[in-house]
Amino acid sequence: MKKSLIFAVISFVLLLIIPSAHALLIKTDSAVINSLDAGSSFTLNVGIQDAADLAGFQFELVYNSDIVSVSSVVLSNFLETPGRIIVKIAGISEYEIDNDAGRLSCNRMTQGSGAGADGSGTLAAITFQIKKWEDDFLNLENVHLTDTKGAELPVSATDSEIRPRYHISASATAGGSIVPSGDMLVKSGGSQEFIVTPAPNYHITNVTAVGYSEIAKGIYRFEHVVSNHTIHIEFCSDVPGDINGDAAVDLSDAILALRILSGIDTGKQMICSDADINGDGRIGIEEVVYILQKVSYRRVD
Numbered sequence: 001m002k003k004s005l006i007f008a009v010i011s012f013v014l015l016l017i018i019p020s021a022h023a024l025l026i027k028t029d030s031a032v033i034n035s036l037d038a039g040s041s042f043t044l045n046v047g048i049q050d051a052a053d054l055a056g057f058q059f060e061l062v063y064n065s066d067i068v069s070v071s072s073v074v075l076s077n078f079l080e081t082p083g084r085i086i087v088k089i090a091g092i093s094e095y096e097i098d099n100d101a102g103r104l105s106c107n108r109m110t111q112g113s114g115a116g117a118d119g120s121g122t123l124a125a126i127t128f129q130i131k132k133w134e135d136d137f138l139n140l141e142n143v144h145l146t147d148t149k150g151a152e153l154p155v156s157a158t159d160s161e162i163r164p165r166y167h168i169s170a171s172a173t174a175g176g177s178i179v180p181s182g183d184m185l186v187k188s189g190g191s192q193e194f195i196v197t198p199a200p201n202y203h204i205t206n207v208t209a210v211g212y213s214e215i216a217k218g219i220y221r222f223e224h225v226v227s228n229h230t231i232h233i234e235f236c237s238d239v240p241g242d243i244n245g246d247a248a249v250d251l252s253d254a255i256l257a258l259r260i261l262s263g264i265d266t267g268k269q270m271i272c273s274d275a276d277i278n279g280d281g282r283i284g285i286e287e288v289v290y291i292l293q294k295v296s297y298r299r300v301d
């Protein structure tokens with residue numbers, strides 16, 4: 001299966017929710033960039049919404065340096081207001097890129113007698129170079145926002161881990177198909193559907209998955225995905241007495257039935273618990289007798 005997702009770009013938005021209380025919330029918005037190859041680049045914006053009297057910011061962005069490196073950082077003039085200018089100190093940079101450790105530190109502040117910055121805008125535009133084609137997550141850490149009086153504005157959800165996509169692994173035994181299959185990525189909050197089709201003379205005997213729903217016969221769906229998932233489908237043949245689901249009734253089925261009957265562990269061997277002959281919902285002596293009769297040709301049905 002051709003992978004179509006390259007890397008998730010996260011824009012961090014610092015949102016002032018209660019201006020009087022200076023409560024701030026980090027809101028993450030993810031978008032997915034398609035068709036980027038190793039060597040290409042993308043730009044991530046760190047922004048703020050509904051700021052009031054903002055005079056300075058500081059944050060660190062942590063990334064996986066095996067996957068991306070930071071190639072440039074452009075700090076915006078959002079903080080500049082009438083009566084306030086950005087503080088520049090010779091020899092001291094407003095940002096520091098450490099592509100070995102995978103860490104970028106940014107800070108900017110203003111001085112003057114005017115009011116601080118209000119409203120919404122971009123604080124920094126960070127351009128990443130893609131080193132290899134893999135998904136990743138970014139951490140925004142040590143976020144500090146300061147008003148013109150030097151007071152720290154409370155920030156909630158700092159050190160927020162951004163993991164915008166989750167893995168779903170789909171597999172099935174012989175005797176049918178699950179589409180799509182294999183490992184796939186799903187956006188956080190997204191959904192993924194699977195169509196399960198038994199081969200002729202086979203049926204679905206077991207679905208191993210957590211948090212799915214069957215929206216129609218053979219159609220399974222994960223809604224609002226916020227964690228990794230696996231889904232595994234077991235098919236069994238419709239042949240009565242076929243304990244191991246290989247569409248034949250032979251000695252291996254008899255041995256499996258005897259092991260089940262004796263309570264002996266059958267290991268990783270798949271068991272078709274619905275290969276029931278007498279309809280009591282379990283594998284018992286009746287199945288052993290039936291299978292042995294089939295094996296010895298005493299039964300022809």
Ligand SMILES: [Ca+2]
Nearest residue numbers: 242244246248
């Ligand atoms: Ca069999």
Ligand SMILES: [Ca+2]
Nearest residue numbers: 276278282284
């Ligand atoms: Ca039975």
